[in-house]
Amino acid sequence: AQSVTQLGSHVSVSEGALVLLRCNYSSSVPPYLFWYVQYPNQGLQLLLKYTSAATLVKGINGFEAEFKKSETSFHLTKPSAHMSDAAEYFCAVSVGGSQGNLIFGKGTKLSVKP
Amino acid sequence: DADVTQTPRNRITKTGKRIMLECSQTKGHDRMYWYRQDPGLGLQLIYYSFDVKDINKGEISDGYSVSRQAQAKFSLSLESAIPNQTALYFCATSDSRTYSGAQYFGPGTRLLVL
Numbered sequence: 001a002q003s004v005t006q007l008g009s010h011v012s013v014s015e016g017a018l019v020l021l022r023c024n025y026s027s028s029v030p031p032y033l034f035w036y037v038q039y040p041n042q043g044l045q046l047l048l049k050y051t052s053a054a055t056l057v058k059g060i061n062g063f064e065a066e067f068k069k070s071e072t073s074f075h076l077t078k079p080s081a082h083m084s085d086a087a088e089y090f091c092a093v094s095v096g097g098s099q100g101n102l103i104f105g106k107g108t109k110l111s112v113k114p
Numbered sequence: 115d116a117d118v119t120q121t122p123r124n125r126i127t128k129t130g131k132r133i134m135l136e137c138s139q140t141k142g143h144d145r146m147y148w149y150r151q152d153p154g155l156g157l158q159l160i161y162y163s164f165d166v167k168d169i170n171k172g173e174i175s176d177g178y179s180v181s182r183q184a185q186a187k188f189s190l191s192l193e194s195a196i197p198n199q200t201a202l203y204f205c206a207t208s209d210s211r212t213y214s215g216a217q218y219f220g221p222g223t224r225l226l227v228l
Binding site: 009032034036042043044045046049051090094100101102104105106107 | 118147154155156157159162172204206214215216217218219220221222
């Protein structure tokens with residue numbers, strides 16, 4: 001069965017520091033993987049997606065994620081945090097390739113200190 | 115802009131009342147979903163619909179029902195609301211033709227059951 005684990009419910013970084021949000025997945029089929037961001041009082045916005053093409057995926061707002069099959073990981077990174085990056089981030093895996101429903105992790109809340 | 119809209123954005127109701135949350139989209143997507151979000155639990159799938167005549171239960175469908183009135187409209191009903199249905203509810207859509215599996219979310223409805 002497919003599942004997603006996000007390590008760390010809260011992550012705090014200083015402005016300008018590296019952002020690293022961890023996601024590990026379990027999937028019995030080649031996974032489709034996603035990162036979403038949720039700003040306060042808003043819905044989820046798609047940041048980026050991995051659909052079996054390039055293993056390094058670039059998304060919006062300077063974020064990127066690398067698919068590592070050997071580690072079953074899809075960690076989200078940004079070289080330099082901005083105050084506007086403060087939000088909750090969700091990793092998700094599709095349960096049936098491109099046509100399956102999504103299973104979401106429990107989320108990681110990112111705080112950015114000035 | 116093509117979008118996913120939800121009404122109402124906020125709702126307070128009493129235990130035992132029947133309420134309906136509505137979702138409409140102008141994206142032209144064929145698939146629609148209802149999720150609930152509770153703090154620390156991520157998103158849980160309530161119901162999903164792959165087209166107007168195809169409606170399926172998700173992982174937490176008890177106490178909920180849905181209606182797909184048209185390709186663009188998908189409503190969620192709480193037949194007899196109870197306090198533990200207090201949550202943030204999201205509608206989402208996806209397009210089966212794109213083969214990416216990505217879902218696009220509305221802004222959410224915050225429901226409080228007293």
